[in-house]
Amino acid sequence: xxxxxxxxxxxxxxxxxxxxxxxRSLDFQATTMFWYRQFPKKSLMLMATSNEGSKATxxxxxxxxxxxxxxxxxxxxxxxxxSAHPEDSSFxxxxxxDRNYKLAGGYEQYFGPGTRLTVT
Amino acid sequence: xxxxxxxxxxxxxxxxxxxxxxxxxxxxxxxLQWYRQEPGEGPxxxxxxxxxxxxxxxxxxxxxxxxxxxxxxLHITAAQxxxxxxxxxxGYPSGYSTLTFGKGTMLLVSP
Numbered sequence: 413x414x415x416x417x418x419x420x421x422x423x424x425x426x427x428x429x430x431x432x433x434x435x436r437s438l439d440f441q442a443t444t445m446f447w448y449r450q451f452p453k454k455s456l457m458l459m460a461t462s463n464e465g466s467k468a469t470x471x472x473x474x475x476x477x478x479x480x481x482x483x484x485x486x487x488x489x490x491x492x493x494x495s496a497h498p499e500d501s502s503f504x505x506x507x508x509x510d511r512n513y514k515l516a517g518g519y520e521q522y523f524g525p526g527t528r529l530t531v532t
Numbered sequence: 533x534x535x536x537x538x539x540x541x542x543x544x545x546x547x548x549x550x551x552x553x554x555x556x557x558x559x560x561x562x563x564l565q566w567y568r569q570e571p572g573e574g575p576x577x578x579x580x581x582x583x584x585x586x587x588x589x590x591x592x593x594x595x596x597x598x599x600x601x602x603x604x605x606l607h608i609t610a611a612q613x614x615x616x617x618x619x620x621x622x623g624y625p626s627g628y629s630t631l632t633f634g635k636g637t638m639l640l641v642s643p
């Protein structure tokens with residue numbers, strides 16, 4: 413259980429175009445989803461947190477107009493990179509959280525396989 | 533400042549050796565998680581520790597949560613090339629619902 417999928421796994425786009433990445437929780441309902449960015453051999457950097465049906469909360473330094481996040485249902489969140497530039501090339505990972513009552517913190521996060529974005 | 537200090541950042545060892553990765557903080561965490569990530573893939577959850585002093589074993593991997601819930605360690609016995617990857621510790625500081633990550637430990641196990 414607790415599977416998160418991402419689509420596409422790899423995408424190459426031209427500078428100035430927009431790219432949409434989908435994140436789905438396959439066997440649980442995700443009240444909250446997260447989008448991360450990761451540089452080679454580095455840890456994950458949180459970009460934004462989205463709760464189903466409400467606006468995403470962006471981390472400091474992340475442009476909300478450039479990285480549009482929509483969390484329209486309990487199983488789907490999308491990240492759209494608008495007017496992409498080569499510096500947006502990166503590995504984007506989504507994560508979904510299901511309430512796990514067994515944990516003291518009440519939450520457990522599961523990660524998607526990532527999307528490699530290359531902007532030429 | 534980094535809330536979770538993970539060390540070492542890089543580790544290159546020979547097959548059969550033992551190793552320990554540390555994750556330390558000055559803050560108390562309600563839970564800590566360890567992930568393993570291979571190149572081009574997302575992180576895969578290995579274990580979650582919740583109780584201070586807790587020890588969990590996963591085959592050759594032993595995870596420990598400090599008594600004060602401020603630190604954790606991952607010990608691998610007789611490492612194998614298949615253990616190669618980026619190991620990430622992450623946790624929820626008490627009172628917070630955002631997962632905080634360490635900087636990761638890149639492990640390379642050579643045959």
